[in-house]
Amino acid sequence: MSKKPKIKITLVDRKGPCACHRGHCIGDVFDYDEERGRLxxxxMHVAFPYIDILRYGGTLPTCKDGDFRFCCPDVDVINVFRIEKNK
Structure with a gap:
């Protein structure tokens, strides 16, 4: 059985008018295996299906910057996260 790849989640932007209620700031990085409880x-609810796809060999569509991003569902904050599969 092959080992699942490591997943890194990075907060790269904020689109909403309010600061994150959880205290996350642009530049925060999370190791999915070690720090998922911090996110x-x-x-995390939004990220999980994408993480699952990456971990089981799938690919995600890339955005104009060439990576994959998702947003938190808090309309006042709208943090933008990047997901990367570590090689």
């Missing part, structure tokens, strides 16, 4: 549960 806001609402953002």
């Amino acid at each position: 806001c549960p609402m953002a």
Whole structure:
């Protein structure tokens, strides 16, 4: 059985008018295996299906910057996260 790849989640932007209620700031980086409890549960809920796709060999569509991004569902904050599969 092959080992699942490591996943890194980075907060890269904020689109909403309010600061993150969980205290996340642009530049925060999370190792999915080691630090998933630090990531806001609402953002984690959005990220999980994408992480699952990456871990089981799938690919995600890239954005104009060439990476994959998702947003937290808090309309006042709208943190933008990048997901990367570590090689």
